[in-house]
Amino acid sequence: MTSTALRGRAWKLLEMVTTPLLPSDYLDLVSPLRAGADLRGRIEAVHPETGDAATIVIRPGRGWRGHTAGQYVRIGVDVDGVRLWRAYSITSPTDRRDGRVTITVKAIPDGKVSNHLVRRARPGTLIQLDQATGDFVLPEVKPAKVLYLTAGSGITPVMGMLRDTEFDDVVMVHSAPQPQDVIFRNDLHDLVADGKLRLIELHTDTDGMLDIARLDELVPDWAERETWACGPAGLLDAAEKHWAEHGVPERLHTERFRPGVVVTEDGGGGEVTFSTTGTTVDADGATPLLDVGEKAGVLMPSGCRMGICFGCVTPLKAGAVRDLRTGEITEAEPGVLIQTCVSAAAGPCDIER
Amino acid sequence: MTAIDPTAHLTAEQIEELGRELDAIRDEVIADRGEKDAAYIRKVISAQRKLELVSRGVLLFSIFPPAWLIGTAGLSVAKIMDNMEIGHNILHGQWDWMRDPKIHSTTWEWDHVSPADQWKHSHNELHHTYTNVIGKDNDLGYGIMRVDEDQKWHPFHLGQPLWNFINACFFEYGIAAYDLELGKNLHKRRRKNPEFRARAKAVGRKIRKQVLKDYVIHPLLSGPSFLTTLAATFTANLVRNVWSHSVIMCGHFPEGVQVFERRSIKGETRGQWYLRQMMGSANISGSKAMHFMTGNLSHQIEHHLFPDLPSNRYAEVAVKVRALFEKYELEYVSGPLPKQVFSAWHKVFRLSLPNKKPKVKTPVREQELIAA
Numbered sequence: 001m002t003s004t005a006l007r008g009r010a011w012k013l014l015e016m017v018t019t020p021l022l023p024s025d026y027l028d029l030v031s032p033l034r035a036g037a038d039l040r041g042r043i044e045a046v047h048p049e050t051g052d053a054a055t056i057v058i059r060p061g062r063g064w065r066g067h068t069a070g071q072y073v074r075i076g077v078d079v080d081g082v083r084l085w086r087a088y089s090i091t092s093p094t095d096r097r098d099g100r101v102t103i104t105v106k107a108i109p110d111g112k113v114s115n116h117l118v119r120r121a122r123p124g125t126l127i128q129l130d131q132a133t134g135d136f137v138l139p140e141v142k143p144a145k146v147l148y149l150t151a152g153s154g155i156t157p158v159m160g161m162l163r164d165t166e167f168d169d170v171v172m173v174h175s176a177p178q179p180q181d182v183i184f185r186n187d188l189h190d191l192v193a194d195g196k197l198r199l200i201e202l203h204t205d206t207d208g209m210l211d212i213a214r215l216d217e218l219v220p221d222w223a224e225r226e227t228w229a230c231g232p233a234g235l236l237d238a239a240e241k242h243w244a245e246h247g248v249p250e251r252l253h254t255e256r257f258r259p260g261v262v263v264t265e266d267g268g269g270g271e272v273t274f275s276t277t278g279t280t281v282d283a284d285g286a287t288p289l290l291d292v293g294e295k296a297g298v299l300m301p302s303g304c305r306m307g308i309c310f311g312c313v314t315p316l317k318a319g320a321v322r323d324l325r326t327g328e329i330t331e332a333e334p335g336v337l338i339q340t341c342v343s344a345a346a347g348p349c350d351i352e353r
Numbered sequence: 354m355t356a357i358d359p360t361a362h363l364t365a366e367q368i369e370e371l372g373r374e375l376d377a378i379r380d381e382v383i384a385d386r387g388e389k390d391a392a393y394i395r396k397v398i399s400a401q402r403k404l405e406l407v408s409r410g411v412l413l414f415s416i417f418p419p420a421w422l423i424g425t426a427g428l429s430v431a432k433i434m435d436n437m438e439i440g441h442n443i444l445h446g447q448w449d450w451m452r453d454p455k456i457h458s459t460t461w462e463w464d465h466v467s468p469a470d471q472w473k474h475s476h477n478e479l480h481h482t483y484t485n486v487i488g489k490d491n492d493l494g495y496g497i498m499r500v501d502e503d504q505k506w507h508p509f510h511l512g513q514p515l516w517n518f519i520n521a522c523f524f525e526y527g528i529a530a531y532d533l534e535l536g537k538n539l540h541k542r543r544r545k546n547p548e549f550r551a552r553a554k555a556v557g558r559k560i561r562k563q564v565l566k567d568y569v570i571h572p573l574l575s576g577p578s579f580l581t582t583l584a585a586t587f588t589a590n591l592v593r594n595v596w597s598h599s600v601i602m603c604g605h606f607p608e609g610v611q612v613f614e615r616r617s618i619k620g621e622t623r624g625q626w627y628l629r630q631m632m633g634s635a636n637i638s639g640s641k642a643m644h645f646m647t648g649n650l651s652h653q654i655e656h657h658l659f660p661d662l663p664s665n666r667y668a669e670v671a672v673k674v675r676a677l678f679e680k681y682e683l684e685y686v687s688g689p690l691p692k693q694v695f696s697a698w699h700k701v702f703r704l705s706l707p708n709k710k711p712k713v714k715t716p717v718r719e720q721e722l723i724a725a
Binding site for chain 2: 016
């Protein structure tokens with residue numbers, strides 16, 4: 001018998017010992033970061049960057065496969081007891097010797113996860129991790145000239161790139177409201193002092209927003225540069241238009257953060273898609289999604305129809321729903337299940353049925 | 354359904370107001386639910402796993418009487434924790450709000466021969482929706498017992514104290530049979546129903562796994578302590594079964610708890626539903642440890658009003674619920690465990706015999722009973 005088969009047998013036996021739990025349920029008690037465990041990480045330090053941004057140092061579990069500069073990682077953090085998942089760009093270089101990775105988080109107003117990470121996260125906390133992903137990355141062949149066009153927290157993936165790979169000719173145009181809002185300002189100025197970066201720092205509170213047409217004046221050879229841009233949608237839209245108009249769209253790489261969820265304010269419903277069966281119907285904001293689905297001929301799991309038995313829970317893949325009992329809005333995130341018998345559409349949504 | 358309706362003094366408006374007040378209690382807890390609650394269930398789960406691990410470890414040496422005693426006691430407690438405070442409550446969706454896929458009603462499996470999904474259907478859906486409605490809620494006597502005067506007496510019921518005792522000893526098997534609706538499904542035609550066969554198979558799988566684990570693998574691992582470990586796990590299962598059975602009996606069977614006619618729940622409003630839960634459940638009073646070991650089902654009334662609120666909150670909710678009982682002049686059936694167990698058993702004995710005095714029944718009612 002091969003050793004893999006032998007190990008498989010041993011594991012089967014162990015499962016018989018621990019049933020109905022799995023051996024990993026017990027191993028997780030002592031070694032949550034071990035190889036073979038669900039991917040997790042431990043927060044080891046939180047370093048403030050600006051008044052509302054901080055860098056989180058994470059020791060990833062043994063299953064971490066590393067990342068490419070510019071990629072992001074999805075993390076699951078328990079905020080007020082609720083596990084919430086968000087994506088953050090990795091700001092550490094790929095060859096960090098201690099194997100730690102960092103993300104840098106800017107607290108956005110009313111942002112549950114970002115405020116928690118910046119202001120309340122403590123070293124020692126376990127978080128859930130996904131493998132790094134994203135194609136906003138540097139090419140394998142080094143371009144001769146590089147431009148980084150960033151604004152606000154859009155600097156985070158680019159910082160990962162700056163720390164990872166040195167180029168001969170790099171210009172960065174970065175916008176932030178005021179000097180003290182510039183994340184990594186000291187690091188950037190160090191790079192400038194070492195002659196590794198030409199930095200154009202714009203302060204929008206005093207200078208106004210960057211007019212993309214000003215690029216000609218700020219970086220005259222911008223069209224010759226391989227450009228990575230990350231920031232608010234307005235900036236990226238303008239950049240894409242500008243690069244296309246000048247016939248060099250292939251030189252521009254952009255990264256857009258998650259688009260906002262459409263939630264209707266007036267309690268109205270929206271278009272409900274039952275994606276597994278390919279059914280789409282209009283729903284009002286007062287009819288339970290269970291009824292909406294059944295009326296549309298979708299085979300919906302159901303139970304007590306009054307919110308007590310949890311027999312109807314179904315994944316919410318996109319959009320948002322409103323709890324008809326409390327008015328609470330639940331937005332789609334991976335792993336979010338809703339009780340369709342007491343939830344109504346709060347804007348367009350996608351139910352996995 | 355009892356001769357005197359203890360809710361007769363309430364007007365329809367009062368019942369709806371009561372419903373609104375209960376909704377407000379629920380909303381308060383939900384708004385306040387958070388980190389502390391999450392930490393609580395995680396701590397309980399972790400403690401249960403450690404206790405089970407240590408107890409099973411000690412039982413490896415169960416050939417020595419002190420090890421047998423300690424290991425058996427630990428394993429009994431661990432099994433009770435698994436079924437009561439952890440399993441029952443997670444399977445109710447009480448912790449789904451944490452969005453932790455490992456502590457979720459859709460993924461949890463417990464140390465019980467009834468598979469989680471089958472139990473969720475018969476318990477969460479049927480029992481909690483139709484609480485104490487004769488003919489709808491099979492928990493009312495589990496289909497084998499007569500627990501209310503208005504249920505028809507049959508000579509079979511003479512043996513119900515014995516059935517109930519046997520059911521207590523092998524309670525998890527009783528529950529599995531009950532979830533399968535075995536009595537109904539063993540009829541020739543239904544036996545072949547593919548849906549029933551699939552469910553029966555799932556139960557068989559779980560029984561096989563549990564028996565293998567408790568009565569073969571762990572005793573074998575104990576080597577020379579084979580027989581004593583076997584006795585220990587059997588005892589732990591027995592203790593867990595008798596304990597759960599006692600707690601469950603106290604929830605709906607003690608004297609003073611109401612049962613309802615099928616007809617009475619037609620077009621039931623939210624307030625009326627709440628009222629039925631209030632009148633159909635009974636509590637056990639006692640210490641914190643007592644509440645914990647019952648999985649907080651000692652707060653059965655609160656659990657039936659709010660089956661999806663985290664169990665660690667029932668104690669604080671109970672104070673407010675009790676105040677509402679007083680305000681609306683309703684009887685809050687509660688008492689210490691021995692008293693409630695005695696009361697429930699007393700009823701089992703009493704109703705094993707036909708009713709003493711034939712009650713005067715209206716023709717409508719008679720028809721209803723025949724229909725039921």
